[in-house]
Amino acid sequence: MLTVHHLGVSQSDRVVWLLEELGIPYKLVWHRRTAEGVAPPSLLALHPAATAPIIEDGELVLSESEAILPYICHRYAGGRLTVAPDAPNYPDYLYWMALNNNLLGLFFAKRAATESTPPQLMQVIKRREDGYLKFLEQTLATRDYLAGDEFTCADILSIFMLRNPALYAGREARNTLAYVQRLTERPAYIRADAIAGPAANPPDP
Numbered sequence: 001m002l003t004v005h006h007l008g009v010s011q012s013d014r015v016v017w018l019l020e021e022l023g024i025p026y027k028l029v030w031h032r033r034t035a036e037g038v039a040p041p042s043l044l045a046l047h048p049a050a051t052a053p054i055i056e057d058g059e060l061v062l063s064e065s066e067a068i069l070p071y072i073c074h075r076y077a078g079g080r081l082t083v084a085p086d087a088p089n090y091p092d093y094l095y096w097m098a099l100n101n102n103l104l105g106l107f108f109a110k111r112a113a114t115e116s117t118p119p120q121l122m123q124v125i126k127r128r129e130d131g132y133l134k135f136l137e138q139t140l141a142t143r144d145y146l147a148g149d150e151f152t153c154a155d156i157l158s159i160f161m162l163r164n165p166a167l168y169a170g171r172e173a174r175n176t177l178a179y180v181q182r183l184t185e186r187p188a189y190i191r192a193d194a195i196a197g198p199a200a201n202p203p204d205p
Helices: 013-022 041-046 065-076 090-097 099-111 119-140 153-162 174-184 187-196
Strands: 002-007 026-031 054-057 060-063
Touching (some): 013 065, 090 099
Parallel strands (some): 002 026
16 A cells, blocks of 8 residues: 655655546655754654655655656556547646646745845746746636646646645736636545645644
């Protein structure tokens, strides 16, 4: 059985969501953050990067959502929720699989900014965020999901940043917000959110 190593308020809840969508049994292991809010030594013992999510599948220990989600889909679900390389929308799927990390990088760059941060850098960050949101709006004006008419791993990966209301401040995001609502109303998302979402509580040690 797959083991999902979960860190509260992290991107590891997306693995739980995928498994709930696919109906694949799994074991969930919680790791509690330290007093400083960082990952505990128990995650470092599993993987040198100590990032969540991490899965164990037999002797395999795998980190990074962009690797974990396709691995599970192809190894356990016959490629469900992925897009085949010969499909017309395969390039779209590849592009949108990268969206979350691109937005996340900009988010951390803004958080690290100080009064001495060059204004030109902040302008670049804003321009890129504006560009991503504009392209999202254009894309979701013509289809229900990022890679096309079908729900895929690209949608599961996107939700971590797109459910952050601060991302939309002062920006036109009607289509994107409707998309986020569609995703968060999916029964598997609701189950996963209750099990491992930002407001979920770890079991007593």
